[in-house]
Amino acid sequence: MHTITLINGDGIGPEISESVQKIIAASGLEINWDIQTAGADVIESEGVPLPDRVLESIKRNKVALKAPVTTPIGKGFRSVNVQLRKALDLYANLRPCKNLPGVETRFKDVDIVVVRENTEDLYAGVEEKIDEDTAHSIKIITRKASERICKFAFEYAIKNNRHEVCAVSKANIMKLSDGLFLESFRNVAKDYPQITSKEILVDNLCMQLVQDPTRFDVLVLPNLYGDIVSDLTAGLIGGLGVAQGANIGLDCAVFEPVHGSAPDIKGQNKANPTALLLSAIEMLKYINEYTYAEKIEKALFKTLSQGHKTADIGGNLTTTEFTNKIIENLL
Numbered sequence: 001m002h003t004i005t006l007i008n009g010d011g012i013g014p015e016i017s018e019s020v021q022k023i024i025a026a027s028g029l030e031i032n033w034d035i036q037t038a039g040a041d042v043i044e045s046e047g048v049p050l051p052d053r054v055l056e057s058i059k060r061n062k063v064a065l066k067a068p069v070t071t072p073i074g075k076g077f078r079s080v081n082v083q084l085r086k087a088l089d090l091y092a093n094l095r096p097c098k099n100l101p102g103v104e105t106r107f108k109d110v111d112i113v114v115v116r117e118n119t120e121d122l123y124a125g126v127e128e129k130i131d132e133d134t135a136h137s138i139k140i141i142t143r144k145a146s147e148r149i150c151k152f153a154f155e156y157a158i159k160n161n162r163h164e165v166c167a168v169s170k171a172n173i174m175k176l177s178d179g180l181f182l183e184s185f186r187n188v189a190k191d192y193p194q195i196t197s198k199e200i201l202v203d204n205l206c207m208q209l210v211q212d213p214t215r216f217d218v219l220v221l222p223n224l225y226g227d228i229v230s231d232l233t234a235g236l237i238g239g240l241g242v243a244q245g246a247n248i249g250l251d252c253a254v255f256e257p258v259h260g261s262a263p264d265i266k267g268q269n270k271a272n273p274t275a276l277l278l279s280a281i282e283m284l285k286y287i288n289e290y291t292y293a294e295k296i297e298k299a300l301f302k303t304l305s306q307g308h309k310t311a312d313i314g315g316n317l318t319t320t321e322f323t324n325k326i327i328e329n330l331l
């Protein structure tokens, strides 16, 4: 039996985690969930939002499924999500964005993979207050991390039969930092002549994505652009409720949706578990449980095609009702 770390998060996290656990159990796959809490709720009892036991559990199990954890805005503790990615060196954030059956969107045939660098850039958290009216935030870009993520993007393209990798930057303005990212991309691209390499500025990319997203295949971006662009691409396929993701390192992988803890709908049985479920399906493939991954994916697609949906994608089912429909379709 697999033992997998489950961080069930806060906000809508516990609701969607329960849904995904139920669906996987109903598929017949037994998983021993090593449940780990993190975030604001554990500060009081353990003094920190990301206790060592969480990292130790992931290091031991090598794989984790993670629901969102709230980060206070403008004050308070450092993001648990960012700390986790950094502490485990989960350097690649993989966010595939593909149309789902039964989910109406403006564009059909969207099939984009966002590969986001996960360890540096403005996310390094090097900030200082100069005086009452001035703050500095330092953007860190290294050749090592840039080459590593670009190599990941090209390797992903080869393994997944994709044809093009496009580097996204703002190297016309940030000539040194984004310039180094782009230079690293060009160096790595030389080793992959079978894949077309392209470059685009991030502002132009956003404009083109909303005009015709079918122009793009694999995108590789520094951390902050990757964060923003992957919310944009999530919007192209139906919104955050259906956008999956994974954080991958050399030793471990943490699968988590793109979305946050959605405090506006917390505890209302309204949350869409699809993004976490799709992340879990990728996790099952990662641990070589292809039969169960495909079984669950088929049941999810059938459910959506039958018009059974949560409110965020135009339906009227609660989280529980939607979960039960998927379970019926597994059988």
Ligand code: NAI
Pocket: 012, 067, 068, 069, 070, 071, 072, 073, 081, 240, 241, 242, 256, 257, 258, 259, 260, 261, 262, 263, 264, 265, 270, 271, 272, 273, 274, 275, 312
């Ligand atoms: P959010 O992604 O939580 O919500 C944005 C909007 O999308 C809200 O209207 C929400 O109701 C909706 N939404 C998100 N997921 C949904 C789902 N599964 N089903 C239905 N509707 C859904 O973004 P927001 O409000 O900016 O962030 C809330 C908190 O989450 C913040 O503390 C943020 O730092 C944290 N966050 C955590 C992440 C993680 O744990 N990896 C990632 C992004 C944000």
